[in-house]
Amino acid sequence: MTIQANNLEVVYPNGTRALNPTSTFFRTGEFTVLLGASGAGKSTLLRALNGLVTPTRGAVQIDGIGELSNKTLRAHRRRTGMVFQQHQLIGRASVLANVLMGRLGYHASLRTLLPFQVKEKQIALDAIERVGLIEYALRRADELSGGQQQRVGIARALVQEPSLILADEPVASLDPASADRVLGLLHSICKDDGITAIVSLHQLEFAKRYADRIVALAQGRIVFDGTPAKLGKQEIARIYGTTPADAQDSPEEEMNLRTGTYA
Numbered sequence: 001m002t003i004q005a006n007n008l009e010v011v012y013p014n015g016t017r018a019l020n021p022t023s024t025f026f027r028t029g030e031f032t033v034l035l036g037a038s039g040a041g042k043s044t045l046l047r048a049l050n051g052l053v054t055p056t057r058g059a060v061q062i063d064g065i066g067e068l069s070n071k072t073l074r075a076h077r078r079r080t081g082m083v084f085q086q087h088q089l090i091g092r093a094s095v096l097a098n099v100l101m102g103r104l105g106y107h108a109s110l111r112t113l114l115p116f117q118v119k120e121k122q123i124a125l126d127a128i129e130r131v132g133l134i135e136y137a138l139r140r141a142d143e144l145s146g147g148q149q150q151r152v153g154i155a156r157a158l159v160q161e162p163s164l165i166l167a168d169e170p171v172a173s174l175d176p177a178s179a180d181r182v183l184g185l186l187h188s189i190c191k192d193d194g195i196t197a198i199v200s201l202h203q204l205e206f207a208k209r210y211a212d213r214i215v216a217l218a219q220g221r222i223v224f225d226g227t228p229a230k231l232g233k234q235e236i237a238r239i240y241g242t243t244p245a246d247a248q249d250s251p252e253e254e255m256n257l258r259t260g261t262y263a
C-alpha cells in the first residue's frame, strides 16, 4: 500500500520539535531505509505513521483507508506490522504463542481467540516456518538467540498479513552477521509479498545493501531522499554532521566524484 505524510509535524508536550512539517510518499512494495543520527526524528516519524504519536499538524494518508484518525486507526494498524529493536516478546511464552499475538487485530477480543483455532495456529506455523524457526515453535522465546528472537518478531508481524511493515532499528542490538541475516530475511519477505517497508537503521552499509530508497533525517527534517547510489560523502556529512567510520570510499563513490554526478 502507499502511505503519505502531508505536512506532518510533531511537537512533544515538553516543547521538543521532533519533526518539522514533512511531506513524503511511500510507494507500494518499496523498501525504504530511514537514516539519521540519534535524535533526528526517525522513531517519531515511524510512530506518527502508525498513529502511536498524534501529529500536532498535518496528516497521514493511507490508500484505501484515507486520513489516519480515531476512526481509521484500527483498520490501519491491522494492516501494519511493527518490528522493534527490542523484540517485545513474552519471554516465558512459546514462540508459537508469541506469533499468535499478531493475530489479535483480527479478532474483537482476546476471548474470541481462546482457545486458538486450528486455522490460526496454521497461519502462525506457516510464518514461523518462513522465518526458519519451525523446530523452535514450542520453545520458550527467551531460550532463543537475539537474531532468532528478532525473526520471531518478524513472524509475529507477518501473521497480520500486513501491507506495510514499519521497523524501528530492528537489528540495532544484533552482531553484524545476525543483523545481516535478519535484514536479508525481512527484505526478501517484503519483496516476495509486495509489502511496503519503512525501516530505520543506523548502519550505512546495510542501508546501501537493502534500500530501494533512502530517506535521511537530521533535526526533524528530511535532508536526503534518493537511491543508495546517490548517497555520497557530502550527503553523509549532511546527515550525520561528520563522516562515520563505515562510510569509507567505495568504488561507486569514487566514480561519482570523477563524473561529477554527485551533487
Ligand SMILES: Nc1ncnc2c1ncn2[C@@H]1O[C@H](COP(=O)(O)OP(=O)(O)O)[C@@H](O)[C@H]1O
Binding pocket: 012, 013, 014, 016, 017, 018, 036, 037, 038, 039, 040, 041, 042, 043, 044, 045
Ligand atoms: N516522548 C517524547 N517526549 C519528548 N521528546 C521526545 C519524545 N520522544 C522523542 N523525543 C525527542 O524528539 C527528538 C526526536 O527523537 P526520535 O524520534 O526518538 O529520534 P531518533 O529515533 O531518530 O533517535 C529527540 O530530540 C528526542 O529527544
Ligand SMILES: [Mg+2]
Binding pocket: 042, 043, 044, 168
Ligand atoms: Mg529512534
